[in-house]
Every structure is written in C-alpha cells, then in structure tokens.
Amino acid sequence: MPTETHTLPSNVPVCPVRGSVIYPTMVQHIDASRSISIGAIEAAMASDKVILIVSQKDKDIDDPKGSDLYDVGTACNVLRVRKNPDGTVQMLVSAVARVRASNYTRGDYLSADITPMPTAADEPVELQALSRELRERFEAISSGGKFTAENVQSIGGKEDIGEMADHIAFNLDFKLEDKQALLELPNLTDRIRKLLTLLDTEQEVQAVQAKIRAQVKEEIDKNQREYYLREQMKVIQKELQGGEDGEEGDEAEQFRAKIDALDLKAEVKKEIDREVNRLARMHPDAAEASVIRTYLTWVTELPWNVRSEDQLDVAAAAAILDDDHYGLEKVKDRVLEFLAVRRLRKERAARGELSAEDVNKGPILVFTGPPGVGKTSIAQSIAKALGRKYVRIALGGARDESDIRGHRRTYIGAMPGRLIQGIRTAGTKNPVILLDEVDKLSSGYQGDPSAALLEVLDPAQNQHFTDHYMGVAFDLSEVMFIATANYPEQIPPALMDRMEVIDFSSYIEQEKLEIAKRYLLPRQLTQNGLKANQIAFTDAALEKLISHYTREAGVRNLEREIGTVARKVARRIATGEVKRVKVTDKELDRYLGQARHTPETEGKEDTVGVSTGMFYTPVGGDILFVETSISPGKGLVLTGQLGDVMKESARAALTYIKSNAERFHIDKARIDDSEIHIHVPAGAIPKEGPSAGGAMVTSLISALTGIPARHDVAMTGEMTLTGRYLPIGGLKEKVLGARRAGIKHIIMPKANESDLRDIPEHLRTSMRFHPCETVDQVLDVALVGGLKALETPRDGSAPAAPAPAKRKSTRRSPDARA
Numbered sequence: 001m002p003t004e005t006h007t008l009p010s011n012v013p014v015c016p017v018r019g020s021v022i023y024p025t026m027v028q029h030i031d032a033s034r035s036i037s038i039g040a041i042e043a044a045m046a047s048d049k050v051i052l053i054v055s056q057k058d059k060d061i062d063d064p065k066g067s068d069l070y071d072v073g074t075a076c077n078v079l080r081v082r083k084n085p086d087g088t089v090q091m092l093v094s095a096v097a098r099v100r101a102s103n104y105t106r107g108d109y110l111s112a113d114i115t116p117m118p119t120a121a122d123e124p125v126e127l128q129a130l131s132r133e134l135r136e137r138f139e140a141i142s143s144g145g146k147f148t149a150e151n152v153q154s155i156g157g158k159e160d161i162g163e164m165a166d167h168i169a170f171n172l173d174f175k176l177e178d179k180q181a182l183l184e185l186p187n188l189t190d191r192i193r194k195l196l197t198l199l200d201t202e203q204e205v206q207a208v209q210a211k212i213r214a215q216v217k218e219e220i221d222k223n224q225r226e227y228y229l230r231e232q233m234k235v236i237q238k239e240l241q242g243g244e245d246g247e248e249g250d251e252a253e254q255f256r257a258k259i260d261a262l263d264l265k266a267e268v269k270k271e272i273d274r275e276v277n278r279l280a281r282m283h284p285d286a287a288e289a290s291v292i293r294t295y296l297t298w299v300t301e302l303p304w305n306v307r308s309e310d311q312l313d314v315a316a317a318a319a320i321l322d323d324d325h326y327g328l329e330k331v332k333d334r335v336l337e338f339l340a341v342r343r344l345r346k347e348r349a350a351r352g353e354l355s356a357e358d359v360n361k362g363p364i365l366v367f368t369g370p371p372g373v374g375k376t377s378i379a380q381s382i383a384k385a386l387g388r389k390y391v392r393i394a395l396g397g398a399r400d401e402s403d404i405r406g407h408r409r410t411y412i413g414a415m416p417g418r419l420i421q422g423i424r425t426a427g428t429k430n431p432v433i434l435l436d437e438v439d440k441l442s443s444g445y446q447g448d449p450s451a452a453l454l455e456v457l458d459p460a461q462n463q464h465f466t467d468h469y470m471g472v473a474f475d476l477s478e479v480m481f482i483a484t485a486n487y488p489e490q491i492p493p494a495l496m497d498r499m500e501v502i503d504f505s506s507y508i509e510q511e512k513l514e515i516a517k518r519y520l521l522p523r524q525l526t527q528n529g530l531k532a533n534q535i536a537f538t539d540a541a542l543e544k545l546i547s548h549y550t551r552e553a554g555v556r557n558l559e560r561e562i563g564t565v566a567r568k569v570a571r572r573i574a575t576g577e578v579k580r581v582k583v584t585d586k587e588l589d590r591y592l593g594q595a596r597h598t599p600e601t602e603g604k605e606d607t608v609g610v611s612t613g614m615f616y617t618p619v620g621g622d623i624l625f626v627e628t629s630i631s632p633g634k635g636l637v638l639t640g641q642l643g644d645v646m647k648e649s650a651r652a653a654l655t656y657i658k659s660n661a662e663r664f665h666i667d668k669a670r671i672d673d674s675e676i677h678i679h680v681p682a683g684a685i686p687k688e689g690p691s692a693g694g695a696m697v698t699s700l701i702s703a704l705t706g707i708p709a710r711h712d713v714a715m716t717g718e719m720t721l722t723g724r725y726l727p728i729g730g731l732k733e734k735v736l737g738a739r740r741a742g743i744k745h746i747i748m749p750k751a752n753e754s755d756l757r758d759i760p761e762h763l764r765t766s767m768r769f770h771p772c773e774t775v776d777q778v779l780d781v782a783l784v785g786g787l788k789a790l791e792t793p794r795d796g797s798a799p800a801a802p803a804p805a806k807r808k809s810t811r812r813s814p815d816a817r818a
Helices: 035-048 124-142 149-157 161-171 176-184 188-221 223-240 253-259 266-281 287-301 315-324 329-352 354-359 375-386 418-426 447-458 511-528 539-549 557-575 587-592 646-659 666-674 693-707 731-740 750-758 761-766 773-783 786-791
Strands: 011-017 029-031 050-055 071-083 089-106 109-117 365-368 391-396 434-435 478-486 498-505 536-537 581-583 610-617 621-634 635-639 674-680 711-716 746-747 768-770
Touching: 011 029, 011 035, 011 089, 029 035, 035 050, 035 071, 035 089, 035 109, 050 089, 071 109, 071 176, 109 375, 124 149, 124 161, 124 188, 161 176, 161 188, 253 287, 253 511, 266 287, 287 418, 315 329, 315 375, 329 354, 329 498, 365 375, 375 391, 375 434, 375 478, 391 731, 391 786, 418 434, 434 635, 511 536, 511 539, 511 557, 511 621, 536 539, 536 557, 557 581, 557 587, 581 587, 610 693, 610 731, 610 786, 621 693, 621 731, 635 646, 646 666, 646 693, 666 674, 674 693, 693 711, 693 768, 693 773, 711 773, 731 746, 731 750, 731 761, 746 750, 746 773, 750 768, 768 773, 773 786
Parallel strands: 011 050, 365 478, 365 498, 391 434, 434 478, 536 581, 610 711, 635 674, 711 746, 746 768
Antiparallel strands: 011 109, 029 089, 050 071, 071 089, 089 109, 610 621, 621 674
C-alpha cells in the first residue's frame, strides 16, 4: 500500500467548494466564480501551485469564513488554470493528500495551516477480505446503471484498493456529510467498512427504484385499466364539486370537441387526431404531454374557417383612403383597382362562373420608396377600407428561416413562425398582413428567411403552406400580403418576381404643407397637451419649416420639428407667460434656432459661362450651377466631386463643340491652346448622373463664345456626340426643386413629356416647359439671343476670360406666351 506522504507547504491558499468532496489521486476540473476562490487560485499559481480544496458545511453561504468549512480537506497541485470570457476561472487539479486545516486567515482570500493526516497500519487479512467484498459489491451495484461504462472500466481496473474506494465514493450520489466522513477517515480499513455500509443503502435504493419502474411500466401497458381509472376520477371530481358539471376532467375529450367544431380537411384532422390520441394515452404529468397540450392549443385557436366579410364598396374605400392620407394618388388608384376587380370576381363567383380559389387570387403588392412617405400607414388604411384585420410583421434584421416557418416540435421551446402567430392574433384567415422592411432580410447559418417567403408569396403555392411547428397545411391564399422596402434592388430577384412594385415618390412641398396642416399639427397638439386655440402656425411658418429645417422625402422630421415648437409653446403657456401663440416664419428662429438648410436660388442675372442644371436625391430635387472658365494652358479640368458619368458628359460636350466649332464660329485653335475648367459648386457633395449634359454644353459654349446663358432657365437631359437630347429620370422632383429656386423655364427631353402628367396642375400652368430633341433646340432656349446669336459671325475672337455680358436679354422672353 502506498502511503499518503507528500512534501507540502505549511500554509496554503484555500478554495472552498460547495456540495462536493475531492479525494487523493483524483484529477478534477473545478470552476470558480467567487472572488474568494479566484483570489486563492491566483495566490496558489504565484507560489507553490498548491491549494487546499475543502467543502462548505452550508452551500448557500457565498462568502464563507473558516468556521463555515470542514476541518479536513484535500491538498492539491494546480495543473492548469484557464480564465473564461465571463470572468470565471476553470482550474485542473491533482489531489495528493488528506490534510487537516487550522488557523484560517482572511485577506483577499482564505489561507490556512495544513497538517497531513497520519495513516495507521492495517491488518492484512482483514484488509484483503474487505477489498474482496468491495470489488464484489462494486460489480453488483454497477450493473444497476449507476456508473457509466467508462467509469466501470476505469474503477474496476484499479490495483490500489484505497484509490478504488475513493473513486467509488466520488461517483455515487452520497450525501455530502457521508462523503466528508469518508475523507476524514485516515485508516483504509475504516474507510472501506464505512463505504460498504453506504453501498448497502445504495443497493436497497436501486431495488426500490427497479420495483417502481416495473410498476410504472405495468400501468402504462394497461390502457384499458387507465380508461376506467380516468372515468372514476371524473366521477370523483364531479362529486367533489357538489354534483355540478365543472371543468371536464379529460383534456383529450375537450380537445376532440373543439377540433370537431373546426370543420377541418380530412388529411389535417387525421394528423391532429393522432396527437389527441397520444395525449389520451399519456400520463398527465409526462413531459411530452405538455408539448402535445401546447400544440393542440395552437391548433384549436387558429381561425381555420373564420373570415371577415370584405367591404367592396369602392366609393367608401376611396373616402377612407383620402381621409387617412393626402396625395399618393397612384397608390390609392391601385388599391381601388384591386377592390373593383375583387368585387367583379365575387359577383361572377356568385353566378357560378368562377371558383372560390379564383376569387381569392390576387397580386402581392410591394411598396417601395424612401422612409417616411407613408408605406406602412397606408397598409393600415387598406385593411380598414377592406374591413379586414391588420397584422404587421417586422422582418428587418430577421436571419432565421424559423422566423417564417417556425421550429419543429422536437426542439425545446419550439413555436410557430411569425405568419401563423399573426394569423392567430388576427382571428381570421383573410387578414391584411404587412411584411415590413422585406429588403432588410439577411441569411445566417439558420437558413435564409427570404427563401422561406417564396412559398408564402406565391399564389399558386401558399394555399398549402406548412409551418414546421404545425406540421399540417394552412391555407394562406385568402391573405392579402403587402410588403414594404426602401431599396428594392436589395430584394432577392426570385422574391421580387412574385410581387407587383408600387413606387412611393417623395412628397412635394405643397403636399408636405397639406399633410402638416391636416395630420401632423393636430396630432402634435394632442400629444403636447395643447388646444387648437392656444397655438397657430401660419402657412409661411410651415413652408419655412419644410424648406429650411428639414430635408427629407417623407414627413417624419417635419413632425418632430412641429413637436419641438409645440413643446416650447406649451412651456410658455404652462408658466403663464402667454395664453396663446401664433407661430410665424420670422419667429421660427426663436424656437428652433438658425435654419439648417438653405435651398439654392436662381442666378441674379444672365452670366457668361454659367448655366443652371437640375438634380434630385431621395430627399427631393434642387438646382445646380455649371461654371466654365477659359484661361491660357491646355486640357480639360473638372472639379466639384464629379462622378465618372458626369465627367464623360463634360468630355462629350467638348467633343460636340469641336465638331460644330465652325458652325458656332469658335476658333478650334483657341480650344486647343486653352485650359477649360468646368466646376460645379458645392464641392463637398459628390455628384453623378448623365442628366447634366445639357447644362455642360450650354456652359462651355457660353464661355467660348461670350454669349451669356439665361439665368431663369434650368435644364436636364443627356446629350450625345451627335447632338441628340435623351430622356432622364426624376423629372417631377427636379421640376419641384427648380420651382422652389424660382426658376420659370424648364428645358427637358421631348421623350419625357409624358412625365409632365405627374407634376401638379398649378405648377404646369405657372412654369414654361421646353421639350427638346436636339442640343440645338436646347441652346436656342438656354442662350441669350438663342441659336441665331450663336450662328451669327462675331467680330474678333472671344477673350480668354470674357466679362459678364449685359444682364438684359436681347431675346423675347417665353414668359410672354405663358
């Protein structure tokens, strides 16, 4: 027998443990999260790497003292220490000896003096008999499944009987006091005798457990007997409730009654009945019974055949849409078209000319456009106009396929996907479901949710949509799906192909003004506790709010600014400073500070080398100036953060001028021997697009000929080397920006004439539009004197840096014909 003699320091750090005991010769992982334990580990690593592992008497004490610990513990060598990201420490120790601890001291950690426990000589014959009995007892108890196969092989193969005894004690669920008692016995004979006593008790417990298992198995196998027992329980419960018919005792029968009332399809009812029968055969307290009970609750709460009656009065729907939203005429027209088609289909179905499936079929709409233009809110109005329930499902950031299809019931905490949850919330099978921010779906290792939406949004497939949790098909063909997106190009092509795009353009200033007066202002007055007679905004104040304090496509920031003014006014009224306030444009600085945005305005006078172009962004349109300067040197210089396409437009304009230099009476040698510098102001803002071609060529010709460009004309259009004037996009936004800047004349490609219908009537009548097919037509309007002045020979050559021409135009203004 080896003795437990080791060279140990006299004083070591102490690591208290809760609910366990470690014995000599064992190698064990110990997790430490308390500061007292972590401090002891760090101290041990800094010295001899020896630490005392000792058990607490009361495991609920978080900060134990020496009196809270047992007197006998195990001295261990620290083999490895690893710090976890959450601040805990994992230590691997090798237990070496039983020791008695004394003189506990406390600093940042506990330390104690230790003394190895002496061992007494054992009677060889008695020890041999006890050893043989222990091995036989271990073989008997290991057959009961208390040890893993690996433990059985490891423990049974140990030659040292003392080491074997310690490992048996560690791996069995003895009480802490019993395990500690085994640690405190230095004599091996006494330890084995104590262990044999504990093993006797364990064998008796195993026998009782085996008996219980046999009884449970017998009860489970006797289904008929359970049936009678349940019937008896129902009678007993009825008697305990005074003979009244209280809650039914048999859950399975309750579910059967609810399922029969749902009028399900045969294949669906067959699957659900199978789950009900499983529940009926299970013990009510079984873990699987709870899972089936939750599943059947979901099944019975879904609206399998509950519908809301569609309100197909097109005129009433138009009134609702007009009341809830100002503008958005294209969107409203498309919704009313949907209602009209639905109404005609329903009338034909009533005459037997169409099936119910044909009535329910319809396009999936996707509203695209910048934030704040009413995509989400108009979906609510559509549901209101239809008389349907409304459900919004936010898909922004969703990256798990189970968000759409749900989790399979084999997972803990499984639940249906968001679609089925939304259907249950609506309580009808034909609600309006808004799939918000569908362009912000992303795929992860859990699957691609956009791929799961392919079946949902396909009218030919969604009548058999199967949620992973439900496991049976649910008909989604009657649901009206509406999706929203800010960036349609980010929607996967396969998903986009299943949807009809309705584009929401930016609001014009007049629309924002009306929205502010009709919706935003009343809402902010209510939210800030003000009455309508306590605050009034002038139209000029709202217009200045729109143009000088916000720059957006929608109206969210506008509402915030109105709310800011309302709060400041509310404070003045609450303190008694004023009783009512009229907010004018001149007083906005008082409430909101200095204006944040200064819209561009038209030039003050006709200027040589300066033309006016137009551009638009998602937050609206505006004008820009193209300036050209001619100076000695060579080459073409482009500044103002121009993109590649704009640079190409400038080169194309210069090439066009060179090819027509003789017609325009421009000296080619002067072009070749001059540095032509084209600059577009607001150099900190990147600019891109082909639509500045007209402004580029006008500015260049004006600078080279000395003929001023008209300051009251703005232009947009792409030019070619042969002088054609090609169509562009965003005409509505560009015109609105030009009108805000004071421009009265617009040069545009003739191919864009159809886009004039999108421009409000009052702007079409107050502005003059010049559709052009060629660059010559552009120059005829854009230059003072028109094409005639350009093609007329001029005396001498134009100066290198021409002075501004006379401000008064020599050409009759088109305003006279407006």
